[in-house]
Each structure stands twice: as C-alpha cells, then as structure tokens.
Amino acid sequence: MSAHTETQTGRLTEAQVNAPGPDTAVAQPESDRAPVGPPFWLLLELTYTCPLHCAFCYNPTDFARTQEELPTEDWLRVLREARALGAVQLGLSGGEPLTRDDLEIIVAEAHSLGFYTNLVTSGVGLTEARIKALKAAGLDHIQLSFQDSTREMNDFLSSTRTFELKSKVAALIKQYDYPMVLNVVLHRLNIDHVEEILDMAERMNADYVELANTQYYGWAWHNRDRLLPSRAQVERAEAATAQFRERVGERIRVYFVVPDYFERRPKPCMNGLGSLFLTVTPDGTALPCHAARMLPGMEFPNVRQASVEWIWRDSPGFNRFRGDAWMKEPCRSCPEKTKDFGGCRCQAYLMTGDPTNADPVCDLSPYHHLVTEAVARADRPYVEEKPVLIFRDARNSRTITGCGG
Amino acid sequence: MSDIVATSRPALGRGFRLQWEAAQNAHVLLYPEGMVKLNGSAGEILKRCNGKRTVLEIVQDLEIAFGTMGLSADVMAFVATAVNKKWLEVHP
Helix, strand or coil: CCEEEEEECCCCCCCCCCCCCCCCCCCCCCCCCCEEEECEEEEEEECCCCCCCCCCCCCCHHHHHHCCCCHHHHHHHHHHHHHHCCCCHHHHHHCCCCCCCCCHHHHHHHHHCCCCEEEECCCCCCHHHHHHHHHHHCCCCEEEECCCHCCCHHHHHCCCCCHHHHHHHHHHHHCCCCCCCEEEEEECCHHHHHHHHHHHHHHCCCCEEEEEECCCCCCHHHHHHHHCCCHHHHHHHHHHHHHHHHHHHHCEEEEEEECHHHHHCCCCHCCCCCCCCCECCCCCCEEECCCHHCCCCCCCCCCCCHHHHHHHHHHHHHHCCCCCCCCCCCCCCCCHHHHHHCHHEEEHHHHHHCCCCCCCCCCCCCCCCHHHHHHHHCCCCCCCCCCCCCCCCHHHHHCCCCCCC | CCCCCCCCCEEEEEEEEEEECCCCCEEEEEEECEEEECCCCEEEEEEECCCCCHHHHHHHHHHHHHHCCCHHHHHHHHHHHHHHHHEEEEEE
C-alpha cells in the first residue's frame, strides 16, 4: 500500500487558478462536447458596496450601473445548486461582503452544505460581535487584505484611513483561532516595501501571505502605467521574499504571484474558462471568471433566470471558451495549449481587441510587443511624487463609463 | 522537522477539513482556498487521525480493516509527509 495524494489542487487565488483539471468528469449526453467537471470554485461577489476605493481593484469600472443586489434567498439557492454540482470551495467577496447583513446566514447555509467557506475582506466592519457570529455560523477562513505595511501608503492606495483598524482586525482573527491569510496586492508604489510587509505579517502571526502582483483588469487597467513596477523592483521583491522564506521556513507560507507582464508564457488563467471556476456578481450575473463581463459579444446568464446547472453545463457564455476550437494561431497548433489554454481571454481582449487571440504575454503572440513596451515604460526613472491614480468610487465609475451622474 | 513515532497522536491541522466528495468519488482535504484530492490510502489514513489514536493504533486498525500486514513504514512515512505539509499536527 503506498499512501500519496492523487491530485493536488494548488492554492487558488482570486486572480489565478493553478490546478490540474478534474479527473472525474461528469459524462455529457452530447457526444461532441468535452466532458465538464464540477465548478470546484464558487465565488460570490455579494455586493459592490465597499468602504475602500482601491485604485488596483479588479471590479468592473462600470460597477455604479449595477442595480439590485440579489436577495438572500437567491444566494442560498445558488449555494445549494452549486454544491449539488460538486462545488467545494466558496469565496465570499465583493466589494466588501461585510456590508451585507445577511452574511452570517449565507455562511451558515454554505457550511451546512459542506462548503469550505472563505471570507475575502478589507476588515472594515469586522467587529468582535460579527466575527463571533461568523465563527458560530461555521466560517472556515478569513483573508484580510492590506495595501501596504505603512499607514500612509495603505491609506493612500485605498483612499481611506484604515490601517489601524486593519491591524486590530488581524488581532481579532488570531484571537478567534482562524488561520489567517494576509493578502497584499503589489505594484509599483508598494513593491519596494516587501521586506517590511513580510515583517508585519510575521508580527501578526499570519499563516499564509499572498503577495499578489496586480493583475491589470478593471480599475487596475485604467491605472496600469502608474502601477506596473520596473523589472528591477520585481527582482528585488523576489529576493526579499526568498530571504524571508529562508529565515522563517514553513511557519509562514509566502505565495509570490509573479506579475505576468514579466513572463514569456501566459498564466493558465482560470485553468481555462469554464473548467473550475464560477463567479456570481452582485446582480446575479454568472461569469466563468470575475473579469469576464468585459468580453465583447457574449451574453452571460443570470441566476435569477437560470439554474446553476444549466449555467455551468449548457449556457453559451460558459461554453464559449471551453476546449480549444475557439483558438487561433499561434495557440491552435501550439503544443503548450494544454498547459496554459492560451492564457487570459480578458487580457487578450484588453490589449489586442480580440479575445480569441493568444494572451500577448506569450512571446509567440504577434502582439507581445504591447507587453514589452509597457514594461519598458515601467523601467523609466521614477519621477512622480504622488502619481494621479483613479480611485474606485461611484463618481469615477460614472465618468469612465460615460454614464453621467 | 517532525519526529513521528509510534506513540504520536496525529490530528488534522488547524484550518483543514477532510470530507468525502461524491462528485469526485474520493476523500478531499480542504484548506484555505485550496483542495487536495486524496487517493484511497491517504483518505483511509487521514480519516483515522483524530488526535486520540496513536500511529501504532492507526496502523493496527488499517491492517485489520484491509486484512494485511506490514503497513507501519508506509503509514509513518505518509504521516511525516502530511505533518510537513501542515495537513496533520502531532500533539505529544
């Protein structure tokens, strides 16, 4: 008898899913379609309401147009239907999910269904009374976001004064015996502080630290040239991370998500759209990736009108980028297409105007120069004292999307 | 790093949950934002790690359940690996 694991699904971050596909796919009656496995990951973006206004947020820039949020009973139905399909990991995100006063009800239902429940929060609104109620409801894990290790930068980047509050919340998380994942989104303005950020994480007894380089979608795309770090900055940050790992060992796991602009091959974004990941946005729109709403010519289903099973298995929006029939050259004949699935559809669309192109991060893409040019611009000497960032708020949302208000 | 002996009493690590998933026909280990799908042996060992049984008792239990002998080395090796990965904690 040899005891080992069959499949290890790596750490799944919001931005990136690095995981081998399921090997227990559910057979489809339609024979011409690739088998569809379970949506292992369900992300519920419960609300776009957020007390922070981060300039690197991946939320859609037109979030101010979102009308009614789903009521409690619809979220509970989504949970039941997704669980029946085999979903196991649940992310509760937003916006700031704590602004929903039914969060405890949603967590309790998810827990009783057998989900592993992850709360992704800025910490704003996480009082002792609420963390106690969430613990009682069965919440498994809290991921706390920090913008930087210093109060000044944290408050500037999120356009609020929240650093002290977040530090208190970090202590509460430990007090209630949660494993704590500290998430810090890295970019040009804070990446030089990686050493201090990791020291802060150590002082807070974090179990995991996610140093996630900004992915350029939504608000971050609008601020890209001000947020993209130089190559030298990335290298210094990686060196600081390696040093920390050597000193601290297994006690704190540090995940350094490399910024893909500096790579020559694209990330296997979402492990391919429609393979593992299902997001439901505040208004009930179901997406195969939290950024996918931007993709042109696609209609995504809404959980108000359709079952999660139909959405996942049959809806055109979820089948559009399954398999590889949609691919163009150089992906179509590329032996690496089964490894990276052509990269990110949203990035291909944002940079080339066509979501069926190869992700331009790939140096085989005829558009790769768009990435190298952005990186070259980032290598310019640093001149701006306080660069002008477009913060994520309702007024800017209406301005960007030309929806006057 | 982890000294596993026959009298060690392994328990699931903090933040980990073990459950049977019918959709995958396997035990899975869930942890913050991740999942490990276990093969049959790993699932059988982990579900016996409740912080009360010693490694020796787990080995004996498995040998009876599967009508076999000589599992000690494999179980000890797996428990050591699992402790390194934080799936298991060992309380002396």
